[in-house]
Amino acid sequence: xxxxDQVTQTELEAAAFRRLVQHLRDRPDVQNIDMMNLANFxxxxxxNWYMDAAKDRGFELSKNQARxxxxxxxxxxxxxxxxxEATPEQLARYEEVRPKDH
Numbered sequence: 001x002x003x004x005d006q007v008t009q010t011e012l013e014a015a016a017f018r019r020l021v022q023h024l025r026d027r028p029d030v031q032n033i034d035m036m037n038l039a040n041f042x043x044x045x046x047x048n049w050y051m052d053a054a055k056d057r058g059f060e061l062s063k064n065q066a067r068x069x070x071x072x073x074x075x076x077x078x079x080x081x082x083x084x085e086a087t088p089e090q091l092a093r094y095e096e097v098r099p100k101d102h
Contacts, residue, residue: 021046025072028082037093046070 004012024030024043032042044067051066067075086094 021070021072024070028078031084031086031090033086033090033094037090037097040097040099043067043070 024046032044035042036045047063047066047070050069051061051063054061054066061069064075071078073081
């Protein structure tokens with residue numbers, strides 16, 4: 001494989017990010033707690049990483065603005081439309097696996 005220049009690498013990473021975000025938007029049935037329990041990250045984590053990256057580049061985004069970018073709608077609207085109540089089993093598993101900074 002040939003060497004990828006920095007601009008192309010950034011473009012590829014951006015395309016992969018956009019595809020991941022669209023995939024998550026297309027799968028609202030996948031609950032954040034399930035993502036946390038299986039992969040140790042969720043849509044909220046992704047929006048926090050986006051917000052952190054913006055801040056590193058001198059842009060201030062609120063948590064709600066970053067979440068709207070990831071969710072494709074206001075977070076409260078997404079929760080009303082798609083979020084289900086976590087089961088006791090899901091919550092117990094989350095307590096076992098959750099990162100200490102959450």
